[in-house]
Amino acid sequence: MKTAQFVHTQPPAESVQRANSICPRQNHFNSGRKLRVLSLAVFTLLVGLLACDSDSKPAETAKPQPKGPELITGRSGFQKVYVAARGWNQDARPYRLTSMATSDGDGHDGKWAVWRGSFASASTHAAKSYVWSGSTADGAPSRGVNPGTEDSYSPTNSSTQVFDINFLKIDSDQAFATAQKHGGEKVLEKDAKIPVTYVCDWNHNTNELIWHVIYGASREESKLAVSVNASTGEFIRVEK
Secondary structure, three states: OOOOOOOOOOOOHHHHHHHHHHHHHHHHHHHHHHHHHHHHHHHHHHHHHHHHHHHHOOOOOOOOOOOOOOOEOHHHHHHHHHHHHHHHOOOOEEEEEEEOOOOOOOOOOOOEOEEEEEEEEOOOOEEEEEEEEOOOOOOOOOOEEEEOOOEEOOOOOHHHOOOOHHHOOOOHHHHHHHHHHHHHHHHHHHOOOOOEEEEEEEEOOOOEEEEEEEEEOOOOOOOEEEEEEOOOOOEEEEOO
16 A cells, blocks of 8 residues: 655745745835834824923913003092991091092093092091092002091081081082083183092081082182082082
8 A cells, every 4th residue: 555655845936036025025014014103103192292281381361451540420439438438437427529630531521530538427526538549640549449547527617517418419420511501611612621620518508518610620720610509400600
């Protein structure tokens, strides 16, 4: 019985050459794929580092813009200082309200950035002023309510007669409109830069609360001053 004999044969030369020609291309393909994977990993790492760096930086906030002046009428200014005065003494009552001229405005609309309220306490025989400021002008009081110094008070002093706040029904802009009809328009036509200031106090002779509309920074420098009833808005008289 014959057994099969296995004879080791050499592959054809053409096959060997084909295999040798394929292997370098395969090796080159494998190397290129590894390089691309490595490049992708490095890119991913860099993106992650940049993201972490950007997250670690605080967010930039817009710089706050400086606030402009706050111009308000006399009654609004009075309410602000009245609250502070009642904190000083519960029986505090006003005897004068005055606007203060600044470079923030001209008062032609009845508004100013600074108002001063003067108050008296009968129980303590003391007087105290409070200034509200919404001004940004140089030399003006700081913004908000600023207390003044305490002084002595006498109820018999006619120049510091206290009044009930319910009498203050007419605002400074309304008083200005009335004063304009009684000489104010002509004054501003001649000089539109004249500031118009305001004083509100009690007239003990006529028992009425009066707005004094002053065409000038003070009574001494005024071109015109007009009295207007602070309860009814009626014209009273031309003071100057």
